Amino acid sequence: MRVLITGGAGFIGSNLAKALSVDHEVGIVDDLSTGKRENLPPGAWMREMDILDPSLAEGFIAFRPDVVVHLAAQASVAESMRDPARDWAVNVDGTGAVARAAAAAGAFRMLSASSAAVYGDPVELPLPESAQKSPLSPYGRSKLSAETMLAQTLAATPTDFASMRFANVYGPRQDWRGEGGVVAVFCAMMAEGRVPTIHGTGEQTRDFIYVGDVVAALLAAILTDSSLRAGEGAGPAYNIASGKRVSINELAQVIAKASEYTGEISHTESREGDIAHSALDPHKARSVFAWDARVPLPLGISKTIDWLMASQ
Numbered sequence: 113m114r115v116l117i118t119g120g121a122g123f124i125g126s127n128l129a130k131a132l133s134v135d136h137e138v139g140i141v142d143d144l145s146t147g148k149r150e151n152l153p154p155g156a157w158m159r160e161m162d163i164l165d166p167s168l169a170e171g172f173i174a175f176r177p178d179v180v181v182h183l184a185a186q187a188s189v190a191e192s193m194r195d196p197a198r199d200w201a202v203n204v205d206g207t208g209a210v211a212r213a214a215a216a217a218g219a220f221r222m223l224s225a226s227s228a229a230v231y232g233d234p235v236e237l238p239l240p241e242s243a244q245k246s247p248l249s250p251y252g253r254s255k256l257s258a259e260t261m262l263a264q265t266l267a268a269t270p271t272d273f274a275s276m277r278f279a280n281v282y283g284p285r286q287d288w289r290g291e292g293g294v295v296a297v298f299c300a301m302m303a304e305g306r307v308p309t310i311h312g313t314g315e316q317t318r319d320f321i322y323v324g325d326v327v328a329a330l331l332a333a334i335l336t337d338s339s340l341r342a343g344e345g346a347g348p349a350y351n352i353a354s355g356k357r358v359s360i361n362e363l364a365q366v367i368a369k370a371s372e373y374t375g376e377i378s379h380t381e382s383r384e385g386d387i388a389h390s391a392l393d394p395h396k397a398r399s400v401f402a403w404d405a406r407v408p409l410p411l412g413i414s415k416t417i418d419w420l421m422a423s424q
């Protein structure tokens with residue numbers, strides 16, 4: 113199969129590219145704004161290009177993908193608050209452009225990265241895909257509108273499509289500098305013996321999913337014989353999550369154990385707008401494309417720390 117990945121030089125995209133390149137042809141479109149060329153698997157077809165470039169479809173047609181996995185995005189919540197117009201352009205207009213290019217290139221399926229951020233403050237836990245959506249940030253709003261954009265662009269085409277709502281993804285290749293996820297930041301700090309800081313009491317919970325499990329979900333959705341949009345109405349979406357709530361205090365303990373960190377863990381005030389609890393119900397992904405998260409948190413954390421040590 114020929115699979116084109118937008119954002120394939122980034123954290124999730126490059127893990128997917130590596131796994132796919134064993135048995136499939138991989139093409140990558142990435143502007144390298146946060147992604148890294150050294151993440152690309154050897155021999156992968158690559159176009160260094162912004163998804164908003166008017167010649168995007170020509171690039172897609174040149175590669176002739178069977179499936180497009182759209183992961184390129186403005187992926188930072190903080191950055192979306194600093195520059196909401198750019199966030200909207202990349203995430204909403206960009207998803208429309210990728211969907212048009214996927215259809216023009218004759219792809220039979222497109223998967224597009226969405227996020228737990230579309231739900232906002234949960235009214236039920238774990239959240240099913242049908243739960244109320246009240247995103248709290250420009251990033252959450254652009255990801256929700258990107259889902260609508262995807263559906264509007266592809267509904268009348270033969271291209272099958274779905275939005276994949278990732279929970280908090282962690283694992284090798286996640287950036288721990290700047291605004292990396294809490295797992296990446298804590299792993300890097302504790303591995304270096306530096307004191308990590310938890311915002312608030314640490315009793316707030318999140319749904320952490322290992323990147324290898326996310327890659328397995330994307331592979332299952334790429335390869336399934338089922339239509340991902342059948343019976344789904346306007347916006348087929350799937351939670352890609354562990355379904356489990358882990359508190360930040362528990363997470364810090366798991367990372368401390370794996371990194372043999374025995375120092376203190378400090379606390380500071382909670383951040384405005386931080387939600388108290390989050391977990392997504394992954395059952396729909398299991399029933400439609402037979403995917404389950406497999407990697408328990410302690411194993412995922414030790415793999416992440418091994419990678420961190422080897423990459424320094």
Ligand SMILES: NC(=O)c1ccc[n+]([C@@H]2O[C@H](COP(=O)([O-])OP(=O)(O)OC[C@H]3O[C@@H](n4cnc5c(N)ncnc54)[C@H](O)[C@@H]3O)[C@@H](O)[C@H]2O)c1
Pocket residue numbers: 118119120121122123124125141142143144145146147148161162163164182183184185186187202206225226227228277278279280281282293
């Ligand atoms: N990491 C998470 O926990 C998480 C959670 C929910 C959703 N997501 C979504 O998953 C996707 C991948 O996230 P990630 O964590 O791998 O982020 P990342 O920043 O590591 O990867 C994004 C990639 O897209 C590229 N890119 C950005 N803007 C582009 C543009 N305009 N044109 C072409 N390429 C562009 C970057 O260079 C990078 O390689 C994103 O859509 C993100 O919103 C991630």
